[in-house]
Amino acid sequence: MKNFLFTLLFCITASVTHGQTKLNKYYPVEDVAVQKKLNDWRTLKFGLFMHWGTYSQWGIVESWALCAEDESWCKRENPDYENFKRDYVALKKTFNPTQFNPEKWANAASKAGMRYMVFTTKHHDGFNMFDTQLSNYKITSAECPFHTHPKADVTKAIFDEFRKMDFMIGAYLSKPDWHNENFWWPNFATPDRNVNYNIERYPERWQAFVDFFHGQVDELMTNYGQIDILWMDGGWVRPLTKGQQRLINFINGLFLKSGYTQLHVPQNQDLRIAEMSKKARQKQPGLIVVDRHIEGPDENYLTPEQFIPDRYIEDPWESCITLSGSWAYMPNDVYKSSREVIHMLCDVVSKNGSLLLNVGPDPEGQWAPEVYQRFDEIGEWMSINGEAIYNTTGRKEFGEDQERYTVNKDGTVNAFYLIDENETHLPKTIIFNQLKVRKGDTIRLLGFNGKLNWTKKRGTIQIQVPEAEFFKSKTAKYALVFKVVKQHSVQHTDYKMQEAELY
Structure with missing residues (x-):
């Protein structure tokens, strides 16, 4: 019973004291x-x-060396805590x-x-x-x-x-x-x-x-x-x-009845x-x-x-x-x-x-x-x-591998090609798997004024990469952005309405 209570108290302490690894509601x-x-x-x-x-x-981690917890980010070179704290405050x-x-x-x-x-x-x-x-x-x-x-x-x-x-x-x-x-x-x-x-x-x-x-x-x-x-x-x-407080009070009460002193537990x-x-x-x-x-x-x-x-x-x-x-x-x-x-x-x-x-x-x-x-x-x-x-939003189909997508308020889609550090030369054709372009829509490459050639093939959009001085610039070494401009775009004003459909 004692081991069970210690385990339960540990779980409560961990959840309250050390924060969360997942996003809240x-x-x-x-x-x-x-x-x-x-x-x-x-x-x-x-x-x-x-x-x-x-x-x-x-040149040390911010604040945490003052904390007495046995965590990697709380380590200090001076093992004498009192002297360390004195010198730290004197900084x-x-x-x-x-x-x-x-x-x-x-x-x-x-x-x-x-x-x-x-x-x-x-x-x-x-x-x-x-x-x-x-x-x-x-x-x-x-x-x-x-x-x-x-x-x-x-x-x-x-x-x-x-x-x-x-x-x-x-x-x-x-x-x-x-x-x-x-x-x-x-x-x-x-x-x-x-x-x-x-x-x-x-x-x-x-x-x-x-x-x-x-x-x-x-x-x-x-x-x-x-x-x-x-x-x-x-x-x-x-x-x-209220539930955490009641449970902590209950556990402490059991320990006190068993002759143990009150434990150091999470507080309100x-x-x-x-x-x-x-x-x-x-x-x-x-x-x-x-x-x-x-x-x-x-x-x-x-x-x-x-x-x-x-x-x-x-x-x-x-x-x-x-x-x-x-x-x-x-x-x-x-x-x-x-x-x-x-x-x-x-x-x-x-x-x-x-x-x-x-x-x-x-x-x-x-x-x-x-x-x-x-x-x-x-x-x-x-x-x-x-x-x-x-001034863009993401979308549920945000991309895979080297492709990513954002959406402008007017409904235009931006398709990113993330250039890997090992890609010393760009591919002749860039393939987007989660992009669809309707008849009448246009595609342009940001920073490039020339015309792009592209085709639809087996559910993908395949864009021919043009030969140009543009691709020798620093900006072309990190990521390219292809903007898909819809023939009929719609202006969105509510942020929650800005997620675009998968064209």
Whole structure:
């Protein structure tokens, strides 16, 4: 019986604490202003994510080395945890990114074809990259050498520069705060990522943390211009369902009756997000709220992390994926090629999603040269083929192997041929298996002004690849886009109606 209860409790703990590997059921947005902004966001398709903090000085994983869990991403070089934590917190006193140039970042991201951005105003370690008045653990603290810089409030400077480039602005904010004594109380050890005291026993302490979190959201909504997206991370900080709470209480009761002490179990870490969202939207009407992995009305779009779903998804979603091998800056990191990023983007958009591509600035406030190189190359491709990415939807028959499809609002179909890195020469004929063209429709190759020859054969469309200087360009090394223009196209206005039929 004891083993059974331990197993049951472990399963509950895993489901509550460690998040989910599958996408949640989606709850449609009811607020009209949020619906409009969400529909506007869904047309943008390509965004920039940035993880940046004091941890960049050591070139280590963001925040997680502070966590005492025995996970690969929590490893630290210094095995003495207390000394490590002391030195980590002291990084605030040496953080001085004097080469910080948000205008350069915004220009590069815009050139790459990105149209929205999300910046980490605070990660789990609790170090604030904005001028909060609720904590002195921040980049604008007098103890941080960067505080005298004209752009010491890096969040404000970043948002201002990207807003000038017409980006939608997203503020990442961690729900857990491992520096805040009302989340990790110094009176107790910190066994894992969760609050480390009994919330039912110390409700005033948890209330203080809820007030702190709401207060920081209010600061961002009040002092940082127009914010379009509030992107909250730390999905293990969540309210328990009534069923989970009853079951946990029942199991604990059985253990207590058997003479065991009460176990450390998942708690009702309720930040009252619905209340917070309502207050935030009073200052930022239409604000998109992303309470990651928490199924319900405050998860305005879904966020698969480091993977692309294997199917078309009608609901709004975004894959957040790193350009390098890590979220934060690490020396000698390995970066994905421009081809990989373009293929990811085509894959995501064909399945009706958006791609949020992450870059980690270094301790000086710079991006690695590889980032600018990739962004330049991606931008060249987007300058020709962007019309097949922006303002499109995917479709259920999204493609197979090297073919992908998107659909424009007027009903035209874009057929992508993803060029493999081993294809030193393009095939003379490109075959699309999931494309049909009706009599009177035309096919054109984006970036090519000549006429295309194509035929229907055994249920496929076979397009002859012309010999042209165009195919010697960089843009032809990643993916080709063939636009099928219907003889009679129909303008769609409702996003859910934009999925085209398989012609």
